[in-house]
Amino acid sequence: MAVTNEFLEFVLDQLSAITVTHKKMFGGAGLYRNGKIFGLIADETVFLKVNDSNKKQYIDQGCIQFKPFPHKKMLMPYYEIPPSVLEDSESLCEWALHSLKIPSKTKSK
Secondary structure (H helix, E strand, C coil), rough: CCCCCCHHHHHHHHHHHHHCCCEECCEEEEECCCCEEEEECCCCCCEEECCCHHHHHHHHHCCCCCCCCCCCCCCCCCCCCCHHHHHHHHHHHHHHHHHHHHCCCCCCC
């Protein structure tokens, strides 16, 4: 799940219009805005949070779901973004803002 500093800086620059921070984790990085995680970077690929409101948009673009462990069935609610979106800062910020609107799941007691 490694990410190079150069790729991380590129992604942060692409998202600079919406003031994003990051935390490195497990060789990759989490993308945050105002303390809320909305994206991941793993293996030089950006994944954004999805739910029923935006999942079809990703699937229609042929994007794949984030699978943190190759030998396990576990999937997470994040999909890779298309290269055309990554290359267009305005589009990337729009997609990121949509992901930020997705409510966080709360743990049941």
